[in-house]
Amino acid sequence: MMMQLLLVDDEMNVADTLADTIPWHSIGIDTVHKAYSSAEALNLLNMHEIDIVITDVRMPEMDGLELARRIFLYWKHIKCLLLTAHADFEYAQAAIKHNIQGYMLKPIDDKELVRQLSAVVDTIRTERENESNYNRAMAAMRHHLPRIQAELLQSLLQGTRMTETKLAEQLKLLELPVGIGQDIFMMLVRFKERLCDYNSFEISLMEYAIGNMAKETFQDHFDTWYCRDVHEYLAFALIPRDASDGSSLEHLNRLANQFQMNVQRFLKMPISVLSGQAGRFPDEVTKMYNNLLLLFGRRFGDDKDLPVYIAGRGEMAAIGTLVSLYEPPLFVHLMEAGHWEAVSAKLHAVMNELETDWSESSEQLTEAFFAIFSAFSYIAHKSGRNLADLIGAEYVLGKELQPARTVKHLREWTVSVLDTFRRNARNETRSARASAVKEAQKFIISHLSGDLSVQMISDVLNMHPAYLSRLYKLETGENISDYIARLKMEKVVLLLKTSTKKIYEISIEVGYQNPHYFIKLFKKHFGFTPQEYRNMNM
Template identity: 55%
Template sequence: MLKLLLVDDEMNVVETLAVTIPWQEIGIGEVYKAFSAAEALDILKTNAIDLVITDICMPGVDGLELIRKITWNWKNTKCILLTGYAEFEYAQKAIQNQICDYLLKPIRDEELIERVAKVVRLIHDEREANETYQRAMKALHDHLPKLKSELLNDMLQGKRTTRGQSAEKLTQLGIPVRPQDDFCLLLIRYKEQFADYDPFEMSLMKFAIGNLAEETFEEYFHVWISQDVHEYLVVLAAPKEGLCADEDTEGGGERKYHMERLANQLQLNIELYLKRSVSVLVSAWGRFPEELAKVYHNSLAIFRKRFGSEKDLPVYTIGETETAEMHSLYRLYEPPMLVHLMEAGNWNAVERKLESVLEELEQSWSESAEHITEVFFSVFAAFSFIAHKSGKRLAELIGSEYARGRELAPCRTVQSLRAWIQAVLKHIERYTSSETKNARESAVRQTQKFVQAQLADNVSLQSISDYLQMHPAYLSRIYKLETGENLSDYIYRLKMERAAHLLKATTSKIYEIAVEVGYQNPNYFIKIFKKHFGSTPQDYRMNSK
């Protein structure tokens, strides 16, 4: 089903078209409404609109300029112009091939449906015949090396995904490594002379080394290459089918034999063809992906220990039982960082992050006062940052818990730290939620007050936004979040309720009531009223007696 956007500064025209035309019968699944070109552009930026029907004459940016912007920025969005006879010739000359059709006011419902249905069929035909998919695949192919590198780097740094998500990404990017495959890593460090290169030259050098790695290992291993945050080149190597891991072969297994041989060959190839010396470390074997971050961080620690600042050492292969003794907290510093989650207001993710950090403390460092204190100060800093961004001091937000933190009471045990974190987090969540809630409720009250006072005028989202000095898209969104109702639907419902009351309580003529609720055209009013109540205004009045 397609998405349609109706644009007209006359709200009654938009509302009439939205509610009286059986759009779904011609393949339109969602109908969006805009009452200015600016509002229409905001909707286009956040929704995949397939078809736009717009008037020409609108204040500010008119329909012709709107269509020009649409054809420039959203080339697959079709446009139909809604215009009067006086504007028809001008419209033809001004935009010619930029629109699919013209609709001349006034237009019968049957003709409108027929003309829009034709454009819907055109859209479907083009989608079946066009080369969008091929273009997307070409773009994906052009960016594959970068996308592959970024994914591996994320996984090296410990970014968590489900096994299903990992498998899906690997398949999409054409990476021949699957969950539960064995792997090992090669860490390649450049020597000092590389630092003299400019970024472009460095990119060429990394590309060249990556190509040499693929050529060197391609007979026996699938390789996946990335540059890590330390500017090491990391090569993940997974054995191809048929390469044994048994221990009968001299040297500790066929795959180990070939890995050590080819790692040495790679170092020699880089020196021979690129005239540069590199240090190469081969990690212990692991299981992908659950052991990837662990093997990587262990390899980094051993790299520092074994190579130091030496320049011309041979390839070093980590023994299967060789591990660097780790004393650092892991989950506190793995992405995403706590302060980033808090800044985004993702409180569920904040709670999960803190719980994982506390679990690691309990399991590995419950007797280490230093590690408990490290977590406390990191969390305290994140809490302070969020408070200061809100224009508050942390002490104002958390009250007595601030004194406990200043005295380092939470650092005594993991349990006391957990209690302090949970108490402080509740204070901060409560403050940010109430701050947001109060601001939104105030905006809704002011909106409703303005609409009720201006109902007889052509009240629109733009006029309300101008009055409240808010962006139309933002106002529309928060109104829906707070009330569960679209602002345009609220205005429409209020008009219908006012009209029904006037029909029952007064003897005003139908056209007078139409004007009083903001409809200058009585025919529009009658059609919309009948759509809402199931009877004409006259019948409704008669039945109410």
Template identity: 55%
Template structure:
């Protein structure tokens, strides 16, 4: 139940409204009374009301000033104004402060009750929306570490996120990093085996290492962590504002704390780890480069050895890795083709060829790598859909085998686009055939059950389809609504029986599933332009 505050300097008006309006029936459980603005504010300070009904004209401070204060300090309280004045400036001032209603005295009980009902309803709706929002935010906060980790993992794999969208996600995830900021990166690997049966213990260990990392580096910056696709822990250090990552003393502090983190893990968690501190770079442009260099150095320096101390990369160990980034960055070509997202697949191929043209057009190794990766993606999609690639792309299969021995960028592009177009056409034809078959099955079922109560749901149940999906594909394929098709068949059947049988009109209506003969006559005339009797007489 909500609470109400009645405010008017005329005591009898307040008392009458409090006593005569059935507030409980309107969802108002408590009614407070005030006879001045100062008294109303005292009540609001002690027990804020959900709804305030106030007169405008009162000695000293008027109702508009009260409304201003309520709007300033009690945002969720709804105000209704009562006044004997109909001046425009009052209404204008009321609108400025988001008044829920403006009623002229003397107000009729029915009018006041109706307006209060509207206000109470709006409060309940707002409360429900607030509850939904708060529940969603609670879930989001609980999932925040996981969602942060997923974003970092995407960036490590080279996923492209445009600047404004990335900045929005960073803000929503409350990450203290700005685009263009310097970041450091570390790689951690467990050296004590955690088998699959100990997955829960491993998750706890990762969580514990994350906490230790946050505590260890808290004076220097924030920690952002995820587990990569190789099961390494990737720790990104985000310097605090004013901390310069380029400062040699800052880097020395970070290196010292890396040793401290390594020691803390050994001491408190009793597990062996290998750890590499990488170089520094800008966020997000150099995230993938930092990560790729860390992986390379990690494998060189550690291999399968245990009990090695923390390794800090030197600047000279950072190299430019000559790989086809667009070929392997998410989403992979085979995944977008598998999902049937042909527009995204086309964009993916355009990006691959753009990179090949800019950097590797003369590199036979990179061109061959691209060819075999694309060939394997096409093969995978063909096989997964129950086809052989050679049958699906016909002569392009042999041409592709010949292409691999003396490949050029132009030949690769030409071959790829031809194969891609064949795949896209084949997929669209399969979709179209599936729709056509569904339409035929629906029509066959309808034709055999005209006398029954044929509904969209019954047709969809027979075809084991979602009704909305069936209705949509029927309209796409035929240009006619499914319900219109059913009615048209019934009217055609009715016309035949009217012409070639002596059955009574109500009998024909019953046979076609119409229990009400008058309704049948109305539908028949709408479709044919004549009543059944007129049609029979022609």
């Protein structure tokens, strides 16, 4: 990665001497240009891909600082170094900006010039490498942009929530033309042919073709954003281009029919299309989608001949679901991962929604109970236990479903059962940790004469060394390396008191092949050498 340099000085001999005497190529400079005025320098900058400019400060007509300012204005990637006399030092120092990397005093010291210029070259290389990595990442993202856009829409359809700030950042990054709080329309498209008769590549081609057809059909009035949902439907978010246009629904009705006919005519794919009323993005996206799913079954059923249906406002308002119970992450997944605080927060959200929106609905209350009960059962069975044995008296099936009578009863029951699960999980974790510590200690004791290390012990226990060290410290309050050293020293003390073995023999017996190192460790631990300790205890 060679670079081009421009030397600017109204003293021709200074520019010529620098150009001829400095080993530019060894620094990373391939081509050196010379200019004897700022005007000439600007001409050369327009003609060549300059990377670095070294300019004198004091020059007639346009000085070096003004030249640097213009360079920063028009060629922000170019780095500048200033040449200044002692008389101008404070003036130049105070003016360091506009991508000026530093300054050098005249007469110029060649070594200092090479040092500063090498640093600038390294800076440019780093910037180019970072820019290259960024461009590669952006190119990869753009290549996969439709898939990533579809994944975001699918997660929103399933009820995933995020902060407005985070969602706005994602919408901008993915170049999606929808704003927080904007009214949008939803549309579902169902293939009339059996998708199981096609392979994944063929299905992807069908999706791509229909997505492009939708974009072409709706583009005058709507931006389109789509994904394939879990039911094998194509779900479209239709975003009005003109929010002030009150005829968006009218356009939608007309274009939905046109879209269905275009797909039938040009792609030879029979489809059914269902669209509904407008809703607020993102708050009402999941509700709109679930409404359309239910209406699809009601209005189309298994009929393959009905092409298009536009849902009325009354139909959209009549359907509701217990949103917080089914929005991801699901209750069972949070329990499976042991995220107990998140589990409690989700249960709290479900109970609040029941109290606020479904206080008169015993059906939603029963639905919530069975969904939570099912999750509890799954987690219990996965751990090899029966739910009835785990929660005891709180097991309520066969007792008239008392927790499903009121939200208060359900809240109390779920809190109690969740506490039982949490305690059980903590006990299992403690038991597993204690077992791992005991296994480590057993191995250490039986291999005390060897050259023990945390890596060796972790390999035997199939654990990462960092995890083993952290776990041991949490459980015992002592570092595992300190435990090993303590046991070795305890054995040394015993041998010093009860045997006549020489010091070097004891050193080897407890795993220290270097007696001098062993003596140093012993003295650090006890304050005496091994021989001094033996003499005191004879």
